Amino acid sequence: MSKTAPVPNRSARLHRIAHTLTQTYKLDWSKHENISAVYDDSRRTWTIEWTDGPTVEQVRRAARKADQAATEGLLYGRRLSQKTIVLGVIRAATAPAARLDFQHRPYFSPSDVEERWRTVSKPHPRDDRERALVDAILAEANGDHGLNWAQDYEICRIVQDKGLALFLRRTGVDMSPLERLTARYASGRASIAWTHQLRTMTPLAAFGAVQADTEALPQAVTDALTLLPDLHAQLDEAAADLKARLPEDEVSD
Known part of the structure; x- marks a missing residue:
C-alpha cells in the first residue's frame, strides 16, 4: 500500500488558512478567539483550534474550501470559554424541556452544555440581564482564585445546588412584578x-x-x-x- 504523499509547505498553508479564517469570522485576537494551526509532535497531527466563535462544521467547510489538499486529515478543536460554559448552563437550566432530577431540579452536565452549543455560532448573552447573571455565577465559581479557575463540572454543580434565583438577586438587576x-x-x-x-x-x-x-x-x-x-x-x-x-x-x- 502506497503512503500518502506529503503536502508541500503544509505548515505555512495551514497557518495561512487559520489567519484567513480568523479575519473571515471577525474573531478578536485580544480575547484569544483567533483560530490557530497547532502541530502535535507526538501524534504527528495538525489541529485547527479556536475558542467559542464559529462551529466546527463551519470552520471545517471553510478550511477545506480554502485548501483541500492541506486540510486532508486535519483535526478541529473548538474550545468553549468559561463565560460560554456558564451561559450554556443558564440556558440548560431554564430550557422548557430541561431534564429534572429526583428533587425536581434541572439536571445537566458539561457534555450537555457542549451539545447545546455544537450547532451555534458565536454564542453570546441575549441581553445585559443574562450577561450579569453569567458574571455573578463566574464570581461564585472562581472565588478569589482569578479567572478560569473552576472546572466545567464545578460550574454545573454550583448552579444545580444553589439555583439561578440566588445569582439573579446578586446581580441587583430589576425584577418584574x-x-x-x-x-x-x-x-x-x-x-x-x-x-x-x-x-x-x-x-x-x-x-x-x-x-x-x-x-x-x-x-x-x-x-x-x-x-x-x-x-x-x-x-x-x-x-x-x-x-x-x-x-x-x-x-x-
Missing part, C-alpha cells in the same frame, strides 16, 4: 422552579397569594395590581373558549 411576587410567595414545586429555573407563578396564582396575605407589604400589593390587565385578558380569553363549547342557542351575554 411577577418575579418579585414569585420570589415571595412561591411554595412547593413552584418554589423549586423559581429557585432553579427562574420560572414564575401564573399571574392568577400570584394575585391570589397576595389577596390571601392579609399582611402583604405595599410593594406586593402594588405588584399584584399591575397584573390586572393580563388577568382580565386571560379571563376574557378563557371565557370565550368556554362559550365556544356551548350550542349557539345556549350562549348568552
